[in-house]
Each structure stands twice: as C-alpha cells, then as structure tokens.
Amino acid sequence: MSLRHEFITTKTNIEAWNRTCYKNKAKIFFPKNLNELLKFKRQLINSKSKYIVKTGNCSYDSKSIPADEKSFVISLKNLNRIIKIDRSKHTILVQSGIKISQLVKTLKENKYKIYCVPGGEKISLGGAISANAIGKDSNSSYGSFGDNVLSLKVLTENNKLINLSRSSKNFKNLIGGFGMNGLIIEAKLKIKKIKSENVNFNTYQFSNIQELTKILNNKNEYNYAQLDPYFRQKNFGVVFSANTSLNKNNYYKKINLNSNFLDKFFFYFASLFVNRFSWKIFYRFFFIIHKRQSKILDLHNFHYSSKYKHMIPLLYSKGIDDYEILIKDNLDIVLKKIIKFLKINKIYCIYIVVKKIFKSKSKYFYSFNDNGYAIALSLKNDKKSLLFYNFLKILIKNYQLSINLAKTDKILLNKKINKSSFMSLYKKKIIKNGKISRKRT
Ligand SMILES: Cc1cc2nc3c(=O)[nH]c(=O)nc-3n(C[C@H](O)[C@H](O)[C@H](O)COP(=O)(O)OP(=O)(O)OC[C@H]3O[C@@H](n4cnc5c(N)ncnc54)[C@H](O)[C@@H]3O)c2cc1C
Known part of the structure; x- marks a missing residue:
C-alpha cells in the first residue's frame, strides 16, 4: 500500500557497512522534526506498512536493510540536536540522530566525555544504544553503552x-533492542568531566598471548591490542x-572523515592487488610503524584518526564477515585454538583486535553479562569464511562463548546459540523466513 503524497521519500541504494x-x-524518509516523524509513523500504521531505522552508516549484515520492497527506511539524521548539557548534574540531553563522533567532539570542547565510545565515526547515538555498544574505554562501572543512559x-x-527512566519497566528493552522495541528519539546520558582535551597515547x-593478557589487564583508560594476522x-x-593528559595545549587536527569519489576509486583499484602476499607486507609495515610510540593526541583524533578504516569493505566485492567473540575466561586457550585453525586453513584475517570487556550494569535486552575479553576479527566473505563460521559454532558450544550480535547476524541462524525469544523476534522483524534478505552471494 502506498503512502499519501505529502511525504517525500528518497529512493536510494543502501547497503550494510560490511557490504x-x-x-x-x-524508500527512505528523513523527517525534519518530531512532528513530521509522528505524522509519517501514523500513516505507516494506517497503511499497515513496515519500516526499519537506518540513521548511521555502521551497521552490519541485515540489521538496517528492509526485508522487502514495500518496507520504508526512516533516517533520523535531522534529529541530531544537543538539547542541554547540565554541568551541575553531569548529564547531556540529546536527540538520537546525532553521530557519536559529533557528540564526542562537542563534549570534548566542553571538557566532558561519554563512556563506552564505539570505534566507527558514522555510528548514530540511536545505533549505539540499540547495539549496546562496547568501547575500548569500557570499565567495571560502565561496561556497555547502556550503562551511560539515564533516560529515554x-x-x-x-x-x-513515552519517557522511560532507568527504573521504568521497558527501559532495558531499548538497550540492545536493535530497533525492535520502539524508536528512540532522545536520550539523557551520564557524562564525565575531563582534565584536558588531550590523551597520552x-x-x-x-x-x-601471555604478554597480551598481562597488558590488557593494565589499568589504562583506553586499551586494546591488534594482532598480526600472520602471527609472526x-x-x-x-x-x-x-x-x-594534563597537557592543555591544542593538539586538535582537522581530519576529513568523508570519503570522496577519488578515495573510493583508490580502494576499488587497490582491491586488484589485495592478496595474502601484499597483505603480509602491509602488516609488516603497520607493525614497524606502531612498534613503540608515545605522543600526545587530541581525544577526538584518538577515537577517529582516519577515514580509511571505513573504506576497508570496498576492497571486497562480496563484503566482509566481522565476528566479535566474547569470552568469559580461557582467552589463551580460545585464542590458541583460533590461531591454529586460521594457520592450518590458511585464512588471513583483515584485522584481529583483542580488548577487555566488562559486565553491564543491568541485564538489558541484549548485553554481555560477564567480565572477559573480546576478539574481533574480520574475514573476506567467501568459502573460507564459511569454514571459520562452522568452526566458531563448535568453539561456542565447547567454551560457552558468545558472539556480539552488533556485528554478524549469520550466527543468529543457529538456534542453539542465542536466546530463543531474541531469535524469534529478530527473525520476525529483521530476517525474513530465517533467510537474510538480499544477501550478496
Ligand atoms: C568501523 C566500525 C567500528 C565499530 N566499532 C564498534 C565498537 O567499538 N564497539 C561496538 O560495540 N560496536 C562497534 N561497531 C558496531 C556498531 O556500534 C553497531 O553496528 C551500531 O548499531 C551501528 O549504528 P549505526 O547508527 O551506524 O547504524 P543504524 O543502521 O542507524 O542502526 C543500527 C541498529 O540500531 C537500530 N537503531 C538505530 N537508531 C535507532 C533509534 N533511534 N531507535 C531505535 N533503533 C535504532 C537500527 O534499527 C539497527 O538495528 C562498529 C562498527 C563499525 C562499522
């Protein structure tokens, strides 16, 4: 059924970040304000039309891709206002369409920061809450993004x-709800005063692996490790x-985080030369450059250092599979098994990042409820990735691991792995008939 004429939707090709x-x-609709959104939603209800929210540009697989031609996409890009920074209560009230990277920048300029900052510069606040994101600054008080949120x-x-405070019955359903339990319009977040806009990096x-575990347990505000995919x-x-840092000088460097046609062309062109040999050389240089460094960086530049990370999927025509494996303990055993499997099968990851993760304050709709470690690894979407996926299913069963659903959806198709209620809701609302819609094969 079509909508009445007054709402102009834009017809655009959209794809998941990992392609x-x-x-x-x-059919995308960009409401200019709340009133427009309310009217549009009313019409969706009247015409029994379905919709999905896609505001940011960092979601994986099927999460923000409509299941059929009739469904609409709502982007809250224009609902991006910072309503109030309350310096006495250390809170910020903000609309959900703002990018987290913009929030980090504005707060930094006001000598504040938020907790659990996810790494993608195009992640919206609504997307971070809905995925209950974890950051390289997560700690025992603020384990996941939902722990920042005071009300919605x-x-x-x-x-x-409706307004939901942390004690409201439905509050927890919105944290990690992946858009299935309502549309988040505004959030009040806890913020922390900072001594300067800079960090010692x-x-x-x-x-x-023994050294890795020791280092990850050092008490730094931000901590993560990157492994060589060749394990040299x-x-x-x-x-x-x-x-x-206590250094109060201005170290901010303006970095253009938007890729233009030439940047994209370069990546498509470079894709012709990406193979295990060129990748091996790239990583040799990468580790030489980062072997030992010590410098002062602006906080925003530390979080969002370049646009190129965002363009990695352009190197692979069928996209990439991104897994984040959440481990309660046994990091060394699990990591050794993964390394052995990758080596034997000659699978070369695009990247492997390991960080410490912390139990969330509450049991949200979707959260990781233990302290432990996360191994994030990214693979070219091909037959070997499927091989790894099957290996992962065995690991999950034997070592009680979980997978961060903010990344791959693929794993949801395995019933044994996840809570059945989450699974059935996700299938009903996002994945059609247990098959991911419009999969690139
Ligand atoms: C480069 C990169 C780095 C990343 N780093 C991290 C990281 O460090 N830690 C981590 O945990 N994750 C990380 N992620 C994953 C990311 O946090 C999630 O994919 C996040 O959900 C993306 O949000 P978005 O705004 O980009 O996407 P969107 O497509 O806008 O939204 C993602 C999901 O949230 C729902 N949603 C969005 N807005 C709303 C709203 N207002 N109300 C209700 N539902 C809504 C959507 O329906 C969808 O299910 C990273 C992703 C990338 C690409």
Whole structure:
C-alpha cells in the first residue's frame, strides 16, 4: 500500500557497512522534526506498512536493510540536536540522530566525555544504544553503552511518545533492542568531566598471548591490542593505550572523515592487488610503524584518526564477515585454538583486535553479562569464511562463548546459540523466513 503524497521519500541504494546485504532503491524518509516523524509513523500504521531505522552508516549484515520492497527506511539524521548539557548534574540531553563522533567532539570542547565510545565515526547515538555498544574505554562501572543512559524518550509501535527512566519497566528493552522495541528519539546520558582535551597515547609491541593478557589487564583508560594476522613472532601484536593528559595545549587536527569519489576509486583499484602476499607486507609495515610510540593526541583524533578504516569493505566485492567473540575466561586457550585453525586453513584475517570487556550494569535486552575479553576479527566473505563460521559454532558450544550480535547476524541462524525469544523476534522483524534478505552471494 502506498503512502499519501505529502511525504517525500528518497529512493536510494543502501547497503550494510560490511557490504554483505543491500537493497536497491530503498524508500527512505528523513523527517525534519518530531512532528513530521509522528505524522509519517501514523500513516505507516494506517497503511499497515513496515519500516526499519537506518540513521548511521555502521551497521552490519541485515540489521538496517528492509526485508522487502514495500518496507520504508526512516533516517533520523535531522534529529541530531544537543538539547542541554547540565554541568551541575553531569548529564547531556540529546536527540538520537546525532553521530557519536559529533557528540564526542562537542563534549570534548566542553571538557566532558561519554563512556563506552564505539570505534566507527558514522555510528548514530540511536545505533549505539540499540547495539549496546562496547568501547575500548569500557570499565567495571560502565561496561556497555547502556550503562551511560539515564533516560529515554521513545516512540512506541502505536505512535505514543513515552519517557522511560532507568527504573521504568521497558527501559532495558531499548538497550540492545536493535530497533525492535520502539524508536528512540532522545536520550539523557551520564557524562564525565575531563582534565584536558588531550590523551597520552602509547603503543607497545608484544610477542605472545601471555604478554597480551598481562597488558590488557593494565589499568589504562583506553586499551586494546591488534594482532598480526600472520602471527609472526617478531610482530605478534601491538597494544594501543591512552590516558587523559594534563597537557592543555591544542593538539586538535582537522581530519576529513568523508570519503570522496577519488578515495573510493583508490580502494576499488587497490582491491586488484589485495592478496595474502601484499597483505603480509602491509602488516609488516603497520607493525614497524606502531612498534613503540608515545605522543600526545587530541581525544577526538584518538577515537577517529582516519577515514580509511571505513573504506576497508570496498576492497571486497562480496563484503566482509566481522565476528566479535566474547569470552568469559580461557582467552589463551580460545585464542590458541583460533590461531591454529586460521594457520592450518590458511585464512588471513583483515584485522584481529583483542580488548577487555566488562559486565553491564543491568541485564538489558541484549548485553554481555560477564567480565572477559573480546576478539574481533574480520574475514573476506567467501568459502573460507564459511569454514571459520562452522568452526566458531563448535568453539561456542565447547567454551560457552558468545558472539556480539552488533556485528554478524549469520550466527543468529543457529538456534542453539542465542536466546530463543531474541531469535524469534529478530527473525520476525529483521530476517525474513530465517533467510537474510538480499544477501550478496
Ligand atoms: C568501523 C566500525 C567500528 C565499530 N566499532 C564498534 C565498537 O567499538 N564497539 C561496538 O560495540 N560496536 C562497534 N561497531 C558496531 C556498531 O556500534 C553497531 O553496528 C551500531 O548499531 C551501528 O549504528 P549505526 O547508527 O551506524 O547504524 P543504524 O543502521 O542507524 O542502526 C543500527 C541498529 O540500531 C537500530 N537503531 C538505530 N537508531 C535507532 C533509534 N533511534 N531507535 C531505535 N533503533 C535504532 C537500527 O534499527 C539497527 O538495528 C562498529 C562498527 C563499525 C562499522
């Protein structure tokens, strides 16, 4: 059924960040304000039309791709206002369409920061709440993004605006709800005063898993490690850490985070030369550059250092599969098994990042409820990735691991792995008939 004429939707081709799912000529609506959104939603209800939210540009697989031609996409890009920074209560009230990277920048200029900052510069606030994102600054008090959130303004399925405080019954359903339990319009977040806009940034090379575990347990404000996908002894991995600096000079460098046609062309062109040999050389240089560094960086530049990370999927025509494996303990055993499997099967990851993760304050709709470690790894979407996926299913069963659903959806198709209620809702609302819609094969 079509909508009345007054709402202009744009027909655009959209795809998941990792390029595994896409939809041509998706009908996108960009409400200019809340009033427009309410009217549009009313019409969707009246015409029994379905919709999905896609505001940011960092979601994986099928999460923000409409399942059929009739469904609409709503982008809250224009609902991006910072309503109030309350300096006495250390809170910020903000609309959900703002990019987290913009929030980090504005807060930094006001000498504040948020917790659990996810790494993509095009992640919206609504997307970070809905995926209950974890950051390289997560800690025992703020384990996942939901722990930052004090209250929410939400548009319900039947178009009612409601305010939810942390103690409200439905609050937890919105955290990690992947858009299935209502549309988040505004959020009040906890913020932390910072001493300066800068951080002391350090890198340090290590050569085995024992060192990795020790380093990840150092008490730094920001901490994560990157491993060599070839696991060469001389550059097994590098840890990146940062702590607030007392240096108050201005170190901010303006970096253009938007890629233009030429940038994209370069990546498509480079894709012709990406193979295990060129990748091996790239990583040799990468680890030489980052072997040991110590410098002061602006906080925003630390989080969002270049646009190129965003363009990695352009190197692979069928996209990439991104897995984040969440481990309660046994990091060394699980990592050894993964390394062995990758080596035997000659699978070369695009990247492997390991960080410490922390139990969330509450049991949200979707959250990781233990302290532990996360291994994030990215693979070219091909037959070997499927091989790894099957291996992962065995690992999950034997070592009680979980998979961060903010990344791959693929794993949801395995019933044994996830809570059945989450699974059935996700299938009903996002994945059609258990098959991911418009999969790029
Ligand atoms: C380069 C990169 C780095 C990343 N780093 C991290 C990281 O460090 N930690 C981490 O945990 N994750 C990370 N992610 C994953 C990312 O946090 C999630 O994919 C996130 O959900 C993306 O949000 P978005 O705004 O880009 O996407 P969107 O497509 O806008 O939204 C993603 C999901 O949230 C729902 N949603 C969005 N807005 C709303 C709203 N207002 N109300 C209700 N539902 C809504 C959508 O329906 C969809 O299901 C990263 C992703 C990329 C690409």
